[in-house]
Amino acid sequence: MKSFPLKIVTPDGLQFDGEAEELVVRTVDGDMGVMAGHINCVTALGMGRALIVSGGKRREAACIGGMLSVLEGSVTLVPTTFEWAETIDVRRAAAAEARARKALEEKARLSKMEQKIAEAHLKRSLVRQNVAAGSGRHN
């Protein structure tokens, strides 16, 4: 299968730099797949699972925020947070979920902003847990 150069850059540094055959990410508009020869394109990322096929191996990650750009055949993924499924701290994510749920229970006392933050926390923790749980299935 034809491959393309892929770079994944986060504020914590370079997460991946090499050839990949396939990339699927969750954008603000739904899932988007990239393969070699994709048109030049820039899009903003949502929260969700990212799938990378590199050297015939599937790897999954929780990928949240940021953007994806395809330029002249090379793909740059610039997420805010990017964690490979096997490095996700499930216990921390579960704790974050519990905290967010508890915060949301007292909805009435929260301002709109705080509510939104708690919802975002909840969503992120769920994405992390889902990705971490899914990694066993596919390998």
Place this chain on the structure above:
Amino acid sequence: MAGVSTKEIKTRIRSMESTKQITKAMEMVAASKLRHAQAKIAHSRPYFQLLYGVIQDIARLNTEQKLPYLQPVQNSEDRIAYVVIAGDRGLAGGYNSNILKMVYQDMAGKDVDVLPIGKKAADFFHLRGVPLLNEQYTNAEDVSVSDCFTMAKALCKAFKAGKYSEIRLGYSNFVSALSQTPATMELLPLSALDNDPTDEGEGILYEPGRRVVFEAIIPEYLGGVIYGALCESRASEQAARRSAMDTATQNAEEMIADLSLKFNQARQAAITQEITEIVAGT
């Protein structure tokens, strides 16, 4: 001879020595933290350079309506929000006072709210009666990347709602291990990008649209900038502390040398006096 007794000098030497040990230890801790902080700066730089490149491209290519964030919202309040990054602890030379004084001068005579990062920043503005946005981030050492993004999102929203006409950032620029300069910069509006758009499109597809991508990326970019500034400030703090502690250690050494000389003189004087008394046979 000297009015001070040998015992008194000895106690002072001992206390200087323990001070020296403390400053020496602090210096070494700061040096190792500095190394970590420097690595973090290097890691975080490419991230927002990439985002900034895309933002620039979109602003340049945009020929339709005006993009948000490039100028203040119409009839926005004439109020400025300041994000100020300082340290949690003192004993870092001029690090805290340099940045705080500079920001305080910068905001003189304006209507401002401050979002302090670091205990020293919160205390400083609290003491001067400047309204604080919140005090969630008064522990600069614990502020994470995601905190920076939460902050950026909240600030962007307030800016879009017309609550602020400008959002500024005060931080310390890490020039080198020996030099750190305080700086303030404009976060929003991105007036540098507000120029006449050109049509030299490179045929890039923006999914689902330029405006949507632009609006989604700006808060991320700002979060990246705040995080980058935080990394720079942390490195600056450690560098400032390291050199302050280095100077303190040297001063302690000098004082110990000085006191040792005095101690030896006093001891010698006592011996001489005793011999004189024996010889004189009194």
